[in-house]
Structures are given as structure tokens and as C-alpha cells.
Amino acid sequence: MSFTVSKQADVTVVEVEGQLIVGNRQDLKQKVLDEVEKGAKKILIDFARTGYIDSSGLGVLVSLSKRIRDSGGELRLANLHDELQTLFELTKLDTLFQISKTRETALESF
């Protein structure tokens, strides 16, 4: 699993490659919080290259969403494959997050 952080205009894009699970979720959390500390307000997590996410990974996304909102920013998600979309629907987290089908539509939505 690895994370890539890049900038597209004023949006910080974080790509998650591999699984987002109990063994690595703190790495993602720290990476995103580092960006928030540096002043990032618009953050997009792109799951195009993600395999599966467990409850710990979902918990970190919920935690980050709160933290980013508290600092006056916004977190959005993009590129969930069918099984990830099902996971978000099963847990009703699709109602908590703004999820876009593609990175482009997510970037336009900010």
C-alpha cells in the first residue's frame, strides 16, 4: 500500500494504492493531517487504485472528514469501484461523504 499526494490547482489530491486497512490507516491519517497543517482546505481522496477498505479505514475517513471540516476545509472522495461503492452504501457512509465518479467531476465540485 502507498499514498501519493499531489496538487491540482488549489485541491490536494491523495491517491490510495492497495488496501486501506487496520495495518496502515494511521499512515493515511497522518499524511492528510500533515497537508491540513500546511494549510490545505480542499482535499480529495482518489480510490482509483484502491483494493478494499476495512472498518478501520472507514473510521479514519470519518475522522479526517470531521477534522478537515473543523479546520474550515472540505473532504471529497472519488473513483470508488463497484465493491467500494457497495461498502459505502452498506454502512450508509455514502450519505456522509460527497462522492464523485471521477477525479475530474470531484475537482469541479469544489
Next chain:
Amino acid sequence: MALGESLDFRIPSDVQYIEGIVGQVVQRCQERAFSRRHLALNLPVALTEALSNAILRGNGDVRTRAVTLRIQIDDTQLVAEVRDEGDGFDLARCTEDATLPENLGREDGRGLFLMDKLMDRVERFTDGGNVVRLVLIRA
């Protein structure tokens, strides 16, 4: 019909072992033509939850305590038994509905819920240790 097979794993209580084990089990199920949804969602997520629950809660994240996993797969189903050295828990009482409005914003509390939703059967019993058994019927 091809014969069934068994796989046995024994690991210390360290969550870093989970991904590798789950990958091996998914690979075996792929060879038996389990569905894409089972391979990409139901099996890896539920098995990850059962193993992390055993490591972090059952064994209290004490590395010297072992977790064992027995997998039995045939062309009709997968049965996974995850055993830890803890005291066990009441599965029904501990499984909360993660979709209730009051739970939606919680960071934890989705593990047992997901196991229940993603498996055809989840059981807990004591047999020389605390055991959680997951059953997934091949679609």
C-alpha cells in the same frame, strides 16, 4: 466436483500479518471461481475484521499471544475459523447497527456489523480458545 482443501495459519498478535494472509485466502477462492464481489469485498473485508478483532480485542494487542486461522474451502463454500486467546464476547450484544443516525459519525463500531453483512453466517463459540467462524456460500 473438486475436493476441498484446508489452510492453517498461526501468527503473533500483529496486524501487519493480516493483509498477506487475506491475500492467500482470496487467491485460493479465486481458483475456485468465487464471484468478483466475494473476492473484492465480502471475503477480504470480513476476514480482515475477524483477524483484527482477534488481535486487538481478543488478544489485547499483546504480541506474544497467538491468533490461529483455519480455512476450509470447497466448490460450495468457504469456512474460516479465527481463534484467539481472549475470553470471548457476546456476538449479538456487541454487534451494533452502524447505519443508525447516532452511529453514522462514529469512527469505530463497524467491524462486527460488516462481518454480519458480508458473510452468510457468523458464529462465536469457545473451543480451547475464543473462536469466530465465518461462512461464505459461493454464489
